[in-house]
Amino acid sequence: MIQFTDICKSFDGRMVLENVSGTFKSGDTNLIIGGSGTGKSVLLKCLIGLVRPDKGIVEYNGRDFWNNDEETRKQIRREMGVLFQGGALFDSKTVAQNVRFPLEMLTEMSESEKDDRVAVCLTRVGLEQAAGRMPSEISGGMKKRVGIARAIVMNPKYLFCDEPNSGLDPLTSIKIDELIKEITDEYHITTVVITHDMNSVLEIGEKVMFLYKGHKVWEGDSATITHSKVAELNEFIFANKLLRDMSR
Numbered sequence: 383m384i385q386f387t388d389i390c391k392s393f394d395g396r397m398v399l400e401n402v403s404g405t406f407k408s409g410d411t412n413l414i415i416g417g418s419g420t421g422k423s424v425l426l427k428c429l430i431g432l433v434r435p436d437k438g439i440v441e442y443n444g445r446d447f448w449n450n451d452e453e454t455r456k457q458i459r460r461e462m463g464v465l466f467q468g469g470a471l472f473d474s475k476t477v478a479q480n481v482r483f484p485l486e487m488l489t490e491m492s493e494s495e496k497d498d499r500v501a502v503c504l505t506r507v508g509l510e511q512a513a514g515r516m517p518s519e520i521s522g523g524m525k526k527r528v529g530i531a532r533a534i535v536m537n538p539k540y541l542f543c544d545e546p547n548s549g550l551d552p553l554t555s556i557k558i559d560e561l562i563k564e565i566t567d568e569y570h571i572t573t574v575v576i577t578h579d580m581n582s583v584l585e586i587g588e589k590v591m592f593l594y595k596g597h598k599v600w601e602g603d604s605a606t607i608t609h610s611k612v613a614e615l616n617e618f619i620f621a622n623k624l625l626r627d628m629s630r
């Protein structure tokens with residue numbers, strides 16, 4: 383479980399997050415949604431340790447992340463898998479080498495143990511046939527799958543995905559969403575996904591948090607999101623014409 387309380391962050395005197403709190407439970411795929419510049423990525427960075435909040439507490443299964451010693455922070459970081467926006471694959475490494483990278487950097491596993499773990503993760507995302515290919519030789523959807531395989535290779539307790547659907551067609555997006563949700567259920571991971579994509583909200587949005595100008599202004603799920611009375615949320619949702627027509 384990830385619990386964060388009263389997170390505040392300013393840059394150059396400009397408040398970007400103000401007293402944002404929430405709880406993400408194990409086995410749930412938690413979505414953070416909102417328009418551009420509302421603070422989603424900054425919140426994610428405060429959670430994963432890339433940006434230190436000015437105020438507030440981030441706890442991983444009861445362990446305070448920011449007010450702790452570096453060793454504990456390192457330990458918590460090792461329990462995180464991150465799927466970066468755009469995949470962030472190494473172009474000069476094969477698919478298998480990309481997935482293997484965290485094992486090389488962070489573990490003492492033997493070569494055969496690493497081989498086995500990479501094979502398990504590539505199979506889990508349906509890419510066992512693509513192990514020897516270079517990132518330039520695979521599609522956008524496959525790159526996301528490689529990113530997911532790399533994010534789970536260390537067997538994380540917490541999985542963070544920054545806009546996993548960016549640049550994908552709607553059908554491929556749904557498949558990536560489903561894969562993230564399945565993996566979350568299967569390994570009982572606490573997953574946090576940042577997205578703009580209303581399709582994702584409707585497909586996998588059991589737990590949704592809506593940010594607006596650095597504040598959490600709504601929390602709920604895909605069943606209730608279209609009935610909210612929050613004007614900013616409605617504006618965000620119904621910017622999509624199809625949804626607007628469907629709701630009539």
Ligand SMILES: Nc1ncnc2c1ncn2[C@@H]1O[C@H](COP(=O)(O)OP(=O)(O)OP(=O)(O)O)[C@@H](O)[C@H]1O
Binds near residue numbers: 418420423424425
């Ligand atoms: N390191 C930084 N220095 C200064 N300002 C920053 C920094 N990081 C983010 N910001 C500002 O904080 C605000 C929130 O940014 P953030 O990236 O969290 O938005 P977002 O909701 O993720 O948007 P998008 O969906 O477009 O990625 C923006 O106005 C951004 O310019």
